[in-house]
Amino acid sequence: EVQLVESGGGLVQPGGSLRLSCAASGFTFTSYWMTWVRQAPGKGLEWVANIKQAGTEKYYVDSVEGRFAISRDNAKSSLYLQMNSLRAEDTAVYYCARWGQALDIWGQGTMVTVSS
Amino acid sequence: EIVLTQSPGTLSLSPGERATLSCRASQSVSSNYLAWYQQKPGQAPRVLIYGASSRATGIPDRFSGSGSGTDFTLTISRLEPEDFAVYYCQKYGSSPWTFGQGTKVEIK
Numbered sequence: 282e283v284q285l286v287e288s289g290g291g292l293v294q295p296g297g298s299l300r301l302s303c304a305a306s307g308f309t310f311t312s313y314w315m316t317w318v319r320q321a322p323g324k325g326l327e328w329v330a331n332i333k334q335a336g337t338e339k340y341y342v343d344s345v346e347g348r349f350a351i352s353r354d355n356a357k358s359s360l361y362l363q364m365n366s367l368r369a370e371d372t373a374v375y376y377c378a379r380w381g382q383a384l385d386i387w388g389q390g391t392m393v394t395v396s397s
Numbered sequence: 398e399i400v401l402t403q404s405p406g407t408l409s410l411s412p413g414e415r416a417t418l419s420c421r422a423s424q425s426v427s428s429n430y431l432a433w434y435q436q437k438p439g440q441a442p443r444v445l446i447y448g449a450s451s452r453a454t455g456i457p458d459r460f461s462g463s464g465s466g467t468d469f470t471l472t473i474s475r476l477e478p479e480d481f482a483v484y485y486c487q488k489y490g491s492s493p494w495t496f497g498q499g500t501k502v503e504i505k
Contacts (some may be wrong), residue, residue: 284495309462326434326496326499327494328487328493328495330496331492342493343493382447382451382488383432384432384442384487385435385454387442387443389441
């Protein structure tokens with residue numbers, strides 16, 4: 282079964298850090314761009330970051346540039362999002378997703394809450 | 398940065414009716430790199446349409462996408478009870494890969 286499973290979310294204080302993980306299974310991880318998308322409570326979807334198959338290209342939404350870092354470990358079929366200098370406005374469900382012909386496979390999401 | 402504006406914000410319809418959702422881009426979307434997603438409460442989104450008009454795998458043919466340039470449309474020919482949800486368009490191909498703000502299709 283093709284699957285993405287996120288982990289690592291939780292409650293963190295403003296200015297803190299968190300690392301999200303996404304474990305992929307059931308497909309050839311190295312063949313796909315991967316993406317993080319977030320959704321603040323009661324709000325719409327926001328694209329956060331993309332990474333190319335070999336990790337050689339990375340792109341970020343302006344609001345997280347310089348604070349977040351997307352990475353991948355192809356040997357472990359895993360995607361990561363290192364989040365530093367977290368702000369209240371980063372509070373959201375974070376989804377990892379596979380880029381096929383669009384974002385065709387999504388994880389169930391992991392909740393990140395930034396609050397003191 | 399291309400901004401996507403979806404309309405209407407909410408669409409109130411009955412099962413069996415036709416739904417027409419609009420996504421307008423502030424600049425032309427190259428190569429029609431435009432996708433549509435459906436999201437139900439408590440669930441992750443799922444892709445319906447990519448390349449403006451190609452149905453994703455397993456998507457029923459009552460869903461269709463059309464448009465080019467700056468104006469795109471998602472049409473649901475006859476609403477089934479499971480189609481009441483929020484729909485998002487997304488542009489891709491070059492960064493940033495922005496989403497529209499969503500259209501909620503609710504039962505009238």
